[in-house]
Amino acid sequence: MSSQYAAAVDQGLAREASWRHRRMAVRLLVMAGFAIVLWLSASRIHLSLMNIILGVPNMADFFGRMVPPDFSNLMSLAPPTIETVQIAAWGTVIAVVASAPLALLAAHNTSPHPVIYFVTRLFLNLLRSINELIYALLLVSAVGLGPFPGVLAIALHATGMLAKFVAEEIEHVNRGPVEALQAAGAGRMQIILFGIMPQVLPAVVGYILYRFDVSIRSATVLGLVGAGGLGFALITSMKMFKYHETATCILVIILLIWAADAISSHLQKKIL
Amino acid sequence: MNMNVSTTGQVIGVTSAEKPPIVSLVNVSKTYVRGKLVALTDVSFDVGHGEFVVILGPSGAGKSTMLRCINRLAEPTGGQIFLRGNEITNAPRSLRKARQEIGMVFQQFNLVTRLSVMMNVLSGRLSYRSTWRSLFYSFTREDRAIALECLEMVALGHKAFQRADTLSGGEQQRVAIARALAQKPKLILADEPVASLDPKIARQVLDYLKDVSQRLGISVICNLHQIDFAREYAERVIGLSQGKLIFDGPPGALTDDILNQIYGSRMESAVE
Numbered sequence: 001m002s003s004q005y006a007a008a009v010d011q012g013l014a015r016e017a018s019w020r021h022r023r024m025a026v027r028l029l030v031m032a033g034f035a036i037v038l039w040l041s042a043s044r045i046h047l048s049l050m051n052i053i054l055g056v057p058n059m060a061d062f063f064g065r066m067v068p069p070d071f072s073n074l075m076s077l078a079p080p081t082i083e084t085v086q087i088a089a090w091g092t093v094i095a096v097v098a099s100a101p102l103a104l105l106a107a108h109n110t111s112p113h114p115v116i117y118f119v120t121r122l123f124l125n126l127l128r129s130i131n132e133l134i135y136a137l138l139l140v141s142a143v144g145l146g147p148f149p150g151v152l153a154i155a156l157h158a159t160g161m162l163a164k165f166v167a168e169e170i171e172h173v174n175r176g177p178v179e180a181l182q183a184a185g186a187g188r189m190q191i192i193l194f195g196i197m198p199q200v201l202p203a204v205v206g207y208i209l210y211r212f213d214v215s216i217r218s219a220t221v222l223g224l225v226g227a228g229g230l231g232f233a234l235i236t237s238m239k240m241f242k243y244h245e246t247a248t249c250i251l252v253i254i255l256l257i258w259a260a261d262a263i264s265s266h267l268q269k270k271i272l
Numbered sequence: 273m274n275m276n277v278s279t280t281g282q283v284i285g286v287t288s289a290e291k292p293p294i295v296s297l298v299n300v301s302k303t304y305v306r307g308k309l310v311a312l313t314d315v316s317f318d319v320g321h322g323e324f325v326v327i328l329g330p331s332g333a334g335k336s337t338m339l340r341c342i343n344r345l346a347e348p349t350g351g352q353i354f355l356r357g358n359e360i361t362n363a364p365r366s367l368r369k370a371r372q373e374i375g376m377v378f379q380q381f382n383l384v385t386r387l388s389v390m391m392n393v394l395s396g397r398l399s400y401r402s403t404w405r406s407l408f409y410s411f412t413r414e415d416r417a418i419a420l421e422c423l424e425m426v427a428l429g430h431k432a433f434q435r436a437d438t439l440s441g442g443e444q445q446r447v448a449i450a451r452a453l454a455q456k457p458k459l460i461l462a463d464e465p466v467a468s469l470d471p472k473i474a475r476q477v478l479d480y481l482k483d484v485s486q487r488l489g490i491s492v493i494c495n496l497h498q499i500d501f502a503r504e505y506a507e508r509v510i511g512l513s514q515g516k517l518i519f520d521g522p523p524g525a526l527t528d529d530i531l532n533q534i535y536g537s538r539m540e541s542a543v544e
Contacts, residue, residue: 185399
């Protein structure tokens with residue numbers, strides 16, 4: 001290329017090459033740094049391939065006690081399964097009802113006062129950070145064993161997650177229609193109902209379905225600390241050394257979660 | 273003869289019909305950033321009943337700002353604005369009532385795209401309905417009749433139950449006009465209503481706007497940057513340049529000299 005720009009092009013290419021090399025060097029350094037940190041922590045947490053290999057006979061033994069799964073009282077697992085689904089359903093429903101006002105308070109454009117906004121966000125972060133299992137442990141000691149603490153545990157955590165999600169969606173709505181309703185003399189609540197809610201509804205419904213799916217998974221685990229459902233059946237069978245029944249529980253849990261996943265993603269696709 | 277006097281002693285609106293003008297601006301100014309950015313300087317004019325006024329000026333001249341000051345989507349930093357003789361500049365309580373009487377049409381249409389055309393037009397009736405009723409998205413029979421009538425006025429009655437985002441740009445703007453009409457306003461503010469539309473559709477929309485203004489006796493203040501449209505549709509043109517009102521008269525009096533003053537070096541942007 002023998003144009004008037006040849007010199008400038010060559011200069012530019014040289015500069016670009018040096019930038020590229022510099023970026024590459026930085027990336028390699030950072031990755032090396034990460035690798036060193038991971039290597040150092042591996043021994044701290046006792047990562048050991050040797051232990052896995054040594055433990056294979058134990059795993060085989062355990063597995064042997066579970067196989068073949070005992071299908072004789074499969075029907076007796078029906079009530080716990082239904083209970084698990086009910087725990088998830090009620091936990092999600094309570095979360096939806098509680099999140100609605102909280103989300104409005106936690107969004108810049110709908111919160112009545114910055115202090116309220118700040119406090120609500122803080123509260124929601126608190127709800128989100130505590131895992132359902134911890135809630136369940138605390139609640140079981142408060143209200144006793146059974147599905148009720150499970151429902152509350154799921155509701156508390158899901159409220160935090162759902163409210164934050166909806167608040168983010170509210171903050172990202174197109175302001176044009178909102179302004180048009182303001183200009184038409186609509187009141188605050190009317191603007192929220194007609195201008196904001198229709199815009200966030202599809203994403204929010206999709207997220208609720210997703211949350212329901214997650215709640216079913218959580219509900220199965222919560223039973224391990226006494227909060228009802230399939231998890232409770234599982235831990236009970238283990239404590240009584242009836243490992244064949246444990247295996248059946250695990251299979252039913254897998255089936256339940258698989259079904260919930262399928263239905264949830266199917267519905268989510270239909271919404272969007 | 274009826275003379276209304278503003279607080280600065282300036283006479284606003286001398287009418288022999290014993291009716292104050294629909295809207296009066298008296299020395300309206302708007303600055304941003306503590307006075308460093310000047311958007312409007314001492315703008316004063318009256319608009320009478322049923323008048324079709326076009327505000328002409330290049331982008332950045334302050335046309336939008338001025339329009340938004342009238343229904344207080346923006347707050348003037350100086351001067352006063354009177355709606356039918358009543359000052360609205362510093363009156364928070366009567367804001368909703370004032371906005372009820374002022375319809376607005378936006379450049380980006382600002383419809384709620386996921387709602388039906390009918391719902392969008394009905395939302396123009398929200399200022400007449402209580403919050404409680406709106407919670408159920410409910411309107412009166414009268415509201416529905418008015419909404420359908422307004423849709424017929426812009427020839428879109430047959431699309432009443434389609435989703436708003438299934439309509440073309442020109443149709444959406446006509447729905448926006450219908451929404452403004454549903455408020456039964458005395459004044460319609462149109463902020464660059466046809467800037468996003470091609471010339472043929474733009475003329476259609478302006479035809480509808482002019483038509484309803486004449487038929488229903490609604491005053492219209494329409495921001496335009498296209499000189500041709502101003503000449504075709506305006507009964508009266510107000511020229512704005514860099515926040516100052518520099519022309520107020522019939523479109524016939526728009527000489528090249530005056531247009532140069534308004535547009536300066538940006539004439540090309542005004543001729544389509």
